[in-house]
Amino acid sequence: MKLYLNNREQENCARKERNCPKPPVPPHLRKNLLDIELDTLDMELLQKIFGDEDTTAAAVHIIKEAPPEIQIIILQLMVILGKEA
Structure with a gap:
């Protein structure tokens, strides 16, 4: 499983200015x-x-459409269940 963070806008802002709100x-x-x-x-x-x-x-x-907090919890549960299997 791979998890990608889509925060490109914040990275671009950080490159332009150091103290970007x-x-x-x-x-x-x-x-x-x-x-x-x-x-x-x-x-x-x-x-x-x-x-x-x-x-x-x-x-x-449903997992892909869920809010990020729920996605992270689901992925953690999948890791736990994967270790038990």
Whole structure:
């Protein structure tokens, strides 16, 4: 599994000015902060958890559309369950 942070705007701002103000991220943009890439092992783990391919596909869609806080919790649970399996 790979986790990408989408903070390019803040990086560009930091390059231009050292003391760049960082306003809070509005709620409608928060889900664009993280991008999760699930590999085959993650998909196999989710398949074991949910039982069939349709439910797994729905779960992956929900995970990718969830707020970043929820995505991080889900990824931590997947790591824990992956170690037990």
